Amino acid sequence: MCGIVGYTGMQDAAPILLEGLKKLEYRGYDSAGIAVTDGGKLSVTKVSGRIAGLCEKVSNGNACPGLTGIGHTRWATHGAPTDTNAHPHRSNDGKFAVVHNGIIENYAVLRQELIERGYKFESETDTEVVVHLIEMYYSGDMKKAIIKTVSRLRGSYALGVVCTDCPDKIYVAREQSPLILGLGIGENYFASDITALIAYSRNVIYMDDGEFAEISKDEINVFNPQGKTIQKEISHINWDVSAAEKGGFDHFMLKEIIEQPNAVTATIAPRIKNGHIELDDIQFEEGYLENISKIIITACGSAYYAGCAARYAIEQLTGLPVQTELASELRYGNAFYDEKTLIIIISQSGETADTIAAMKECKKRGSKTLAIVNVVGSAIAKLADYTLYTWAGPEIAVATTKGYTTQLAALFLFALYAAQKRNTVSQSKYSLLLSTIKSLPGKIQEALDMSQSIPKLAKKYCKTDSMFFIGRNTDYAASLEGALKMKEISYIHAEAYAAGELKHGTIALIDEHKPVIALCCNQTLLEKTMSNIIEVQARGADVLAVTSADNQQIVSISDDVLFVPKIDTVFSAIVEIIPLQLMAYYVAKENGCDIDKPKNLAKSVTVE
Ligand code: F6R
Numbered sequence: 001m002c003g004i005v006g007y008t009g010m011q012d013a014a015p016i017l018l019e020g021l022k023k024l025e026y027r028g029y030d031s032a033g034i035a036v037t038d039g040g041k042l043s044v045t046k047v048s049g050r051i052a053g054l055c056e057k058v059s060n061g062n063a064c065p066g067l068t069g070i071g072h073t074r075w076a077t078h079g080a081p082t083d084t085n086a087h088p089h090r091s092n093d094g095k096f097a098v099v100h101n102g103i104i105e106n107y108a109v110l111r112q113e114l115i116e117r118g119y120k121f122e123s124e125t126d127t128e129v130v131v132h133l134i135e136m137y138y139s140g141d142m143k144k145a146i147i148k149t150v151s152r153l154r155g156s157y158a159l160g161v162v163c164t165d166c167p168d169k170i171y172v173a174r175e176q177s178p179l180i181l182g183l184g185i186g187e188n189y190f191a192s193d194i195t196a197l198i199a200y201s202r203n204v205i206y207m208d209d210g211e212f213a214e215i216s217k218d219e220i221n222v223f224n225p226q227g228k229t230i231q232k233e234i235s236h237i238n239w240d241v242s243a244a245e246k247g248g249f250d251h252f253m254l255k256e257i258i259e260q261p262n263a264v265t266a267t268i269a270p271r272i273k274n275g276h277i278e279l280d281d282i283q284f285e286e287g288y289l290e291n292i293s294k295i296i297i298t299a300c301g302s303a304y305y306a307g308c309a310a311r312y313a314i315e316q317l318t319g320l321p322v323q324t325e326l327a328s329e330l331r332y333g334n335a336f337y338d339e340k341t342l343i344i345i346i347s348q349s350g351e352t353a354d355t356i357a358a359m360k361e362c363k364k365r366g367s368k369t370l371a372i373v374n375v376v377g378s379a380i381a382k383l384a385d386y387t388l389y390t391w392a393g394p395e396i397a398v399a400t401t402k403g404y405t406t407q408l409a410a411l412f413l414f415a416l417y418a419a420q421k422r423n424t425v426s427q428s429k430y431s432l433l434l435s436t437i438k439s440l441p442g443k444i445q446e447a448l449d450m451s452q453s454i455p456k457l458a459k460k461y462c463k464t465d466s467m468f469f470i471g472r473n474t475d476y477a478a479s480l481e482g483a484l485k486m487k488e489i490s491y492i493h494a495e496a497y498a499a500g501e502l503k504h505g506t507i508a509l510i511d512e513h514k515p516v517i518a519l520c521c522n523q524t525l526l527e528k529t530m531s532n533i534i535e536v537q538a539r540g541a542d543v544l545a546v547t548s549a550d551n552q553q554i555v556s557i558s559d560d561v562l563f564v565p566k567i568d569t570v571f572s573a574i575v576e577i578i579p580l581q582l583m584a585y586y587v588a589k590e591n592g593c594d595i596d597k598p599k600n601l602a603k604s605v606t607v608e
Contacts, residue, residue, distance in 0.1 A: 002087075002101040003027055003073040004179075005196045006160045006170045009187020009217045013069035014061030020189075020196035021051050021071050026245050027193070028394025029073035030081035030377065034058070035088035035097035037167035038066030044097055046086035067217075068168055070160040072099035075394055076376035078107070079124030089128045091135035092120055095164045098134065100127040101192045102156030102177035103391070105270050110152060126155075134161060146171050146212050147227050155270070158192050158207075173212035181205040181213060181220055183234065188215045194237060195244045202237045251595045253397035253489070257581050258448065261441040263402040264574070266391035267409045268437060275431065277417040282370070282386040289421040292342045295322045296367075298330045298358045299346035300605065302400045302481055303407060306372075307346050309477035309573035310411030316570055317419035317433070327358035339366035344411070347371070348395060348403035349604040350378020359383055372410045374403055388414060397596045398603050399489050401581050404481060405444065408574045412437055415570075436568050440575075446565040447578035450549075454579060457560055458586030461515055461544065466493040468510070469580075470536075471519030472500055472529055478573040479519050482580030489598050490588040499532040512540030517580070520547040520554060521564065521572040533557050544583075546576050 003024030007016045017034045032054045033046025043064040047053045051073070058064050072087035079085040088097040104110070107126035110133065115121065119132040130149060137148040142163055150157075156176035163169070172179060172190050182189035182201035190213075191197045197204065205222065207213065211230065213222045222232045239248060249255040271277055295314060297307035304326055311322045325335055327345075331354060337343065343362040347355050350373040359369055359380065371384035374392050381387045390406035416433050419425040425433070461467070467486065469479035479496040486494035497506050499518070510516065516536045520529040526547075533543050534557055545558040548566040555561050562579040564572075588595050 002075050002192070003029065003196065004070065004099045004101050004158060004160050004190070004192045006070040006172065006190040006215070007187065008068040008168060008170050008215055009184065010067065011187065012061060013066055014058055014064045016200070017069050017071035018051065018055055018058070018061055019199065020191060021054070021073050023196045023199070024073050024193055025051060026195070026396065027073070027075070028396065029075050031074045031076070031083070031086035032072060033086045033088055034064070034069055034071040035090070035099070035162055036064045036066035036069035037162050037164055039167055040164045041066070042090070042094060042097055042162065042164050044088050044090050046083055046088070048081050048083050048086060066167070068162060068170060070097065070099045070162055070170060077103055077389075077391070078126040080377040085123045085125050087127060089123060089125065089131045091131045093135055096131050096134050096138070097162050098127065098131040099160045100130060101158040102175070103266070103270065104129060104153055104157065105155035106153070130157070130159060138163075140165070142166060142169070142171055143214065143223070143227055146173055147225070150175070150212065150225070160190060168216055170215045171212065172207070172215065174207040175209050179207040181207065181215065183220065187217050188220055190215060194239070195241065198237060198239070198241055198244050203234050204237055205232045205234055250589070251397065251585070253399055253401060253585055253595050256395055256397055256402045257578070257585065259393070260402045260405050260578070261445040261448070263392040263406050264409045264444060265441040267406045268413055268440065271413055272434065272438060275434065277413055277420070277434065279388060279413070279417055282388055284386065288368070289418050291340065292320065293340040294337070295320050295342045295344060296325055296330070296335065296337050296362070297322060297344045297346065298325045298327045298355065300327050300352050300354055302404045302484060303346040303348060303355070305477065305481040305484065306404050306407035306411065307344065308480055309474065310408055310415065312474050312477065313412055313415040313570040314418070317415045317425055318422055319424045325358070327352070328354040331358040331361050337362060337365060337367050341367045343367045343369045345369055345371045345380055345384060346407050347380050348374045348390075348392070348400055348407070350375040350380040351604050353605060356380060356383065370414070372407050374406065398598055398601045399485060399584075405574050405577065409437070409440060412571055412574075433568065436571060440571065443565045443567050443575050444578060447575045450563055450565070451579050451582050454562070454582045455586045457544065457562075458583060458590050461583070462490070462587040462590040464492060464513060464515055466513070467515045467517060468506070469494060469496040469517045469519065470499040470502065470529070470532060471522070472498060472525040473522050474569055474572050475519035475522045475525070475529065475576070478576045478580070479517070481577055482517065482519070482584070485581055485584035486587065488601060489584055489595050490591055490593055491599070492587065499529050502532055502535065507535065507539065510536050510539040510541050515542045515544060517583070518543055518545045518558070519576055520545055520551065521576045522569050523548070524569065526551065530554065530557060546579055
């Protein structure tokens with residue numbers, strides 16, 4: 001995720017900005033830059049790649065003197081990770097520079113308007129519209145220019161702006177992206193993240209949506225959207241640096257679990273416009289989706305399990321046969337696919353070796369590839385015929401959480417989009433399912449809120465060497481991911497089993513030492529799974545059931561129950577995975593495991 005910092009005071013700004021940017025490195029980034037004002041001079045330096053490269057380019061700050069500046073680490077969204085697309089962006093008249101976190105959703109319309117008014121764009125970013133708007137609205141009063149500019153923006157932003165007419169000031173504004181002001185003596189700061197400030201200031205002001213501020217070395221003035229001064233509370237931070245990086249959470253994994261409502265919103269909200277799904281980032285040829293005869297989903301690990309869970313939605317809504325294939329199998333196998341097969345490739349990192357290899361095989365046979373990827377400009381994103389990004393932001397914990405749920409969200413959007421193109425859903429069903437997709441972030445939040453008992457349950461379920469996850473259909477798909485989460489971070493053997501298969505062998509293993517986590521959100525198959533619960537309980541297993549809020553009948557046949565909000569079965573995996581992620585997290589915590597960096601695992605598997 002992008003990060004921003006700013007400084008104004010009595011010291012040279014550049015070294016402080018570079019230090020601040022280094023503190024933001026943990027969030028993941030692909031390019032970085034700084035802008036420093038020195039009297040009427042504005043110097044902007046940016047590089048793709050590491051901050052070390054930026055430090056080298058500015059001789060650790062010595063090459064750009066000046067007491068006021070802004071800096072940025074970029075995680076590419078609009079446009080590849082290049083020097084030109086890196087921030088800060090500069091106005092055509094060279095007076096202003098802007099850094100931005102977030103996504104300007106209406107940038108395309110604004111860009112067109114600005115081009116028609118004669119503004120020249122250098123980058124492909126959404127951010128560049130902001131600096132040109134400021135130039136357009138500026139007539140000697142920065143406050144007015146900021147008010148007018150932000151009134152034109154839709155989406156999310158934390159902005160930092162410098163102007164050569166007032167070289168000792170910084171302007172910042174916030175809407176739905178974190179922005180914190182740090183107070184010093186004779187110097188002041190801002191950042192998107194407390195980590196970048198903590199070495200300099202522990203007295204901070206949290207900006208709220210719609211507010212903007214003028215920062216100079218001796219004072220900070222915060223304004224409401226109309227420009228009226230508001231009094232803000234000053235908070236004192238007593239976190240240490242490592243807690244600050246994790247936003248106060250014990251682990252990145254927990255932070256990322258909690259971030260899921262926002263990550264899913266970022267993935268779906270910009271793609272739902274006027275009651276329709278618009279996949280602007282994909283240009284399928286006219287008639288393409290209408291004429292395919294089959295879909296193969298291929299990926300590794302959790303990304304593969306996201307495919308397994310979304311398969312039900314795609315099949316049911318589009319009427320197309322969907323085959324799921326592990327990438328490491330597909331690349332060497334003889335699965336049938338041809339030019340009428342759409343291959344959906346799923347990858348958080350976009351760099352997984354087996355997934356890339358499977359993709360290349362498919363392309364050789366003339367199949368088109370649709371990549372669901374989180375990292376802009378990654379190998380898979382570049383190779384694919386079509387790319388639909390998940391906007392999860394960087395995932396730092398090795399075990400994926402928000403990567404998986406945003407993959408599901410993107411796949412559900414695709415399923416409904418393709419169904420409408422293929423005319424396989426009625427208008428009323430389309431509207432109903434679309435409103436369900438829109439409700440997913442709220443449902444995920446409810447699932448998080450309903451998980452209060454998990455830390456206590458984890459104390460009971462952590463004392464085992466082996467456990468089973470069972471479910472049918474969509475519940476089975478979710479159990480695959482639930483079991484993977486459990487085994488990779490807690491090192492407890494966890495096996496997912498289709499509940500209907502138990503009697504065909506696995507039930508021989510069930511006894512009082514092997515708890516069973518039973519997923520029963522699929523309403524149609526509820527009674528069948530309930531019978532399986534009774535069977536495993538009869539063999540001594542403790543059963544923890546995960547079910548929809550209204551299935552109270554489960555309480556009497558299970559030892560423990562975790563409820564999740566009720567949701568249409570085709571989408572239920574995205575909700576029922578939440579307590580399973582938390583269960584894995586708290587079990588691993590109970591057992592003292594290294595949660596963010598489990599043994600033997602790497603975040604990106606770039607070798608076979
Ligand atoms: C599990 C996990 C892995 C990845 C797999 C694919 O928590 O993170 O199973 O899902 O290695 O990685 P990507 O999605 O980067 O291709």
